[in-house]
Amino acid sequence: MRDKRGVSVAAASAVALLVAVAVAIVGFSIYARNAAAVAGGFEKEAGSQAVKISERLTLVYWSRDGRIWLANDGTDPVTVIQIYVNAQLVWSGEQTIQPRQTAVIEIGSVGSSLAVKTSSGALHMLAKEWERGG
Amino acid sequence: MRRKAITPASVILFSLTVVLLAVTATYLSVATYVNVQAGNRLGLEASQRSKHELRLTLLPGLPPGKSPKAWLVIHEEHGVGTLVTDMILDKNGAIIHRTVGERLDEGRCIAVRLERLGLPRSIRDYDNSTLVVHAVSGAVGKAFKRTLNPDAVYPCRIDPPVRHGNFTVNIQVTLEDADGGRRPCGSCRHSVSPQPGSHMSQPHKIMNLTAAHNVTVSGSLYVFSHWEISFTPPQEQPVTFTENPLPLFVDDHYHVDAVYKKQEG
Numbered sequence: 021m022r023d024k025r026g027v028s029v030a031a032a033s034a035v036a037l038l039v040a041v042a043v044a045i046v047g048f049s050i051y052a053r054n055a056a057a058v059a060g061g062f063e064k065e066a067g068s069q070a071v072k073i074s075e076r077l078t079l080v081y082w083s084r085d086g087r088i089w090l091a092n093d094g095t096d097p098v099t100v101i102q103i104y105v106n107a108q109l110v111w112s113g114e115q116t117i118q119p120r121q122t123a124v125i126e127i128g129s130v131g132s133s134l135a136v137k138t139s140s141g142a143l144h145m146l147a148k149e150w151e152r153g154g
Numbered sequence: 155m156r157r158k159a160i161t162p163a164s165v166i167l168f169s170l171t172v173v174l175l176a177v178t179a180t181y182l183s184v185a186t187y188v189n190v191q192a193g194n195r196l197g198l199e200a201s202q203r204s205k206h207e208l209r210l211t212l213l214p215g216l217p218p219g220k221s222p223k224a225w226l227v228i229h230e231e232h233g234v235g236t237l238v239t240d241m242i243l244d245k246n247g248a249i250i251h252r253t254v255g256e257r258l259d260e261g262r263c264i265a266v267r268l269e270r271l272g273l274p275r276s277i278r279d280y281d282n283s284t285l286v287v288h289a290v291s292g293a294v295g296k297a298f299k300r301t302l303n304p305d306a307v308y309p310c311r312i313d314p315p316v317r318h319g320n321f322t323v324n325i326q327v328t329l330e331d332a333d334g335g336r337r338p339c340g341s342c343r344h345s346v347s348p349q350p351g352s353h354m355s356q357p358h359k360i361m362n363l364t365a366a367h368n369v370t371v372s373g374s375l376y377v378f379s380h381w382e383i384s385f386t387p388p389q390e391q392p393v394t395f396t397e398n399p400l401p402l403f404v405d406d407h408y409h410v411d412a413v414y415k416k417q418e419g
Contacts, residue, residue: 032164032165032168035165035169037172039169039172039173040169040172040173040176043169043172043173043176076292078288078292078294079294080240080242080286080288080294081242081244081249081286081294083244083247083249084247085247087249089240089242089251089288091239091240091288091290093290093291093292120237120239120290122239122240122251122253122288124251149293149294149295150284150286150294150295150296151296
């Protein structure tokens, strides 16, 4: 005789499956949205990295009389607007460096660290690479 | 027929289990995706950091020989082909900047005569000076004088000789007295090999110069001191080598003096 208070196993399984699928779909869509947001974030960061990579400045040399040789190793022109030595502003102006060109800028100062700000807003911390060992 | 019944609580429990499994699987896939992206980013940063690798060796001639001429051997050691674009020589504040365009394939090396790039030709001009090289990869390095084995140089692309034809090497023996006075020694022909006179050599060959330990001239003993080699025609101070025998790398016309100093007593 059928128990009227219960449900059959088949019906229960079907309901369980439906509920599980529904919740899984909802959950997956939520996570998929999050994943897309994460991926978008990375793409955005990758884009920003690409900008930084295309704007690549290299400190070729820094002479004792306060001149620096700055090379634009990127693919786009770069305009230098400010130069800081040991966190002090020592030069401001506009010096555009074409790709694969090296410009000499008289900053009249020497120090241990050099930061170059460009018109894109990027701040490049440049190191004296030639002083690293042999 | 009686069917087996289950309670609503069992249904809910079962459903929650399935949901939990689904959520876990989704979480794992998203986490894996995020990790891969982060790894790619770290790899990008690592490749950016590892770009600064040039090994720069300043040499008098090319091994196993030596000469007064300044050569620069550039080894690219990080598997990144590049283009060398700048060379800066700082000699006590007097700075020479040359824009060059030397292609450097990944993992390869080049041996260049610095005079070809508009820099001083004599190795003496690089004493107490700083030579910095820059490539578009962002690599910046300083050249150091160091010893290189021939097998570190001859796989490199080497600058061809400065001129076609043979080079002339003029050899003579010079005696130096105690007061610093100098004079050529015509009777000392047999003290050096090859003997004094003009000798022709194919470019980039080694000419072995050998000097006897001492010579006696007019009853005075002179001991071999060093070789002085200058370009022909002379423009710079001669370059001194103390090795005996000296394997001269013939990469130009040279004048060689075997200098003997008078021994007192």
